[in-house]
Amino acid sequence: MAYASALHCRECGNEYPIAPIHVCEWCFGPLEITYDYDAIGDAISREKIKDGPLTMWRYADLLPVNGENAVDIGTGMTPLLKADNLGRELGIDNLWIKNDAVNPTYSFKDRVVSVAATKALEFGFDTLACASTGNLAGAVAAHGAKANMRTLVFIPSDLERGKVVGAAIYGPTVVAVDGNYDDVNRLCSELADANESWAFVNINMRPYYSEGSKTLGYEVVEQLGWKAPDHAVVPIASGSLFTKIWKGMNEFATLGLIDDVRTKMHGAQADGCSPVAQAFADEQLHVKPVVPDTIAKSLAIGNPADAYYTLKIAQQAEGSTVGSTPDPAIVEGIQMLAQTEGIFTETAGGVVISNLKKLAEAGRFEKGESVVAFITGNGLKTVEAVQHLANPVNINATVSSFEESVDVESAVGSKSTSS
Numbered sequence: 001m002a003y004a005s006a007l008h009c010r011e012c013g014n015e016y017p018i019a020p021i022h023v024c025e026w027c028f029g030p031l032e033i034t035y036d037y038d039a040i041g042d043a044i045s046r047e048k049i050k051d052g053p054l055t056m057w058r059y060a061d062l063l064p065v066n067g068e069n070a071v072d073i074g075t076g077m078t079p080l081l082k083a084d085n086l087g088r089e090l091g092i093d094n095l096w097i098k099n100d101a102v103n104p105t106y107s108f109k110d111r112v113v114s115v116a117a118t119k120a121l122e123f124g125f126d127t128l129a130c131a132s133t134g135n136l137a138g139a140v141a142a143h144g145a146k147a148n149m150r151t152l153v154f155i156p157s158d159l160e161r162g163k164v165v166g167a168a169i170y171g172p173t174v175v176a177v178d179g180n181y182d183d184v185n186r187l188c189s190e191l192a193d194a195n196e197s198w199a200f201v202n203i204n205m206r207p208y209y210s211e212g213s214k215t216l217g218y219e220v221v222e223q224l225g226w227k228a229p230d231h232a233v234v235p236i237a238s239g240s241l242f243t244k245i246w247k248g249m250n251e252f253a254t255l256g257l258i259d260d261v262r263t264k265m266h267g268a269q270a271d272g273c274s275p276v277a278q279a280f281a282d283e284q285l286h287v288k289p290v291v292p293d294t295i296a297k298s299l300a301i302g303n304p305a306d307a308y309y310t311l312k313i314a315q316q317a318e319g320s321t322v323g324s325t326p327d328p329a330i331v332e333g334i335q336m337l338a339q340t341e342g343i344f345t346e347t348a349g350g351v352v353i354s355n356l357k358k359l360a361e362a363g364r365f366e367k368g369e370s371v372v373a374f375i376t377g378n379g380l381k382t383v384e385a386v387q388h389l390a391n392p393v394n395i396n397a398t399v400s401s402f403e404e405s406v407d408v409e410s411a412v413g414s415k416s417t418s419s
């Protein structure tokens with residue numbers, strides 16, 4: 001809070017005091033936090049960060065809240081793993097996996113909600129709410145429980161079981177809306193207008209909430225030895241995560257913690273919901289909304305709120321791309337990551353790995369260049385997408401039944417990633 005001095009409109013620059021608002025009254029542009037970077041520069045250093053907590057709150061100076069009162073369930077400082085097996089398979093010699101699926105509710109959404117819940121308490125709200133594509137519901141429900149807030153989560157009614165249960169267990173009111181995420185979001189915008197005492201993390205709290213995603217960028221830079229990667233492969237739903245990883249890395253450069261950022265940003269979508277990839281291919285900055293139809297439900301936003309800013313970065317950061325892949329390749333990507341690196345990701349991670357493969361095949365990565373693939377959610381939440389691959393051999397509890405039925409040779413050391 002000390003360093004977040006105001007809000008400003010990303011379009012017309014109009015300033016607003018820190019408040020639970022998200023759109024400009026003049027031009028309806030989105031609001032963004034104004035920081036006092038000179039003061040942050042005086043306060044921050046690599047050493048101070050290194051001595052901080054082993055959570056995302058080590059970067060509290062760059063978040064728009066008072067970190068001392070954080071609603072913290074242990075989010076962040078997730079592993080950045082060298083992925084030599086997957087790299088060999090794809091022909092990438094310096095590949096890293098940022099495994100953000102190991103956060104407390106098993107997705108990167110804990111980062112944004114930890115900030116939003118903290119800010120909601122600062123503002124004096126007693127109700128925490130969200131419009132969710134799935135993972136956000138779990139994160140909001142868990143943080144609402146920790147913060148002793150009344151909690152309401154709105155989800156599309158066709159969501160995966162793992163995500164419904166993974167939210168319901170924390171005791172929120174779960175509202176399943178007949179419709180897709182874009183319908184849920186529209187309903188929630190209306191409810192947010194009508195209920196001013198509710199903190200909707202991704203509506204009226206959005207300027208604060210979205211800043212939490214910057215910590216993924218900070219962490220990767222710190223974990224690479226204070227260096228931005230040459231390439232980042234990032235899943236896109238609303239586009240917020242993509243823009244904030246870029247923003248976070250560039251803030252570190254602004255503050256003199258690292259050299260200039262030359263990262264090539266690669267956005268990843270599913271063919272069945274690829275409005276940003278389509279606009280990028282057409283060299284447009286505005287998307288044509290689509291009706292999503294893909295197994296990657298956590299990324300199924302047909303009219304992404306931050307598409308414009310995502311496309312601006314992708315078009316301006318030289319060598320960047322936004323692409324998409326079909327559902328079967330997404331399943332193959334899930335399988336490939338699991339069988340090479342021992343990491344089970346959800347469909348959004350399958351989108352990232354399948355797009356990574358496509359980029360490698362297109363020769364986008366030079367020898368030695370560091371490539372970071374962002375894995376943002378856990379596979380046990382989307383078992384529906386891969387359960388057809390689980391076919392145990394059934395036997396009687398006898399040695400002879402085992403010997404008759406089980407072909408051990410073909411299983412041991414089997415490196416095949418095909419089904």
Ligand SMILES: *Cc1c(COP(=O)(O)O)cnc(C)c1O
Binds near residue numbers: 109134135238242298
């Ligand atoms: C929400 C989500 C994203 C992307 O979110 P943005 O809306 O683009 O910020 C990526 N992966 C997973 C697993 C998600 O739940």
Ligand SMILES: [Zn+2]
Binds near residue numbers: 011014025026027028
């Ligand atoms: Zn404005």
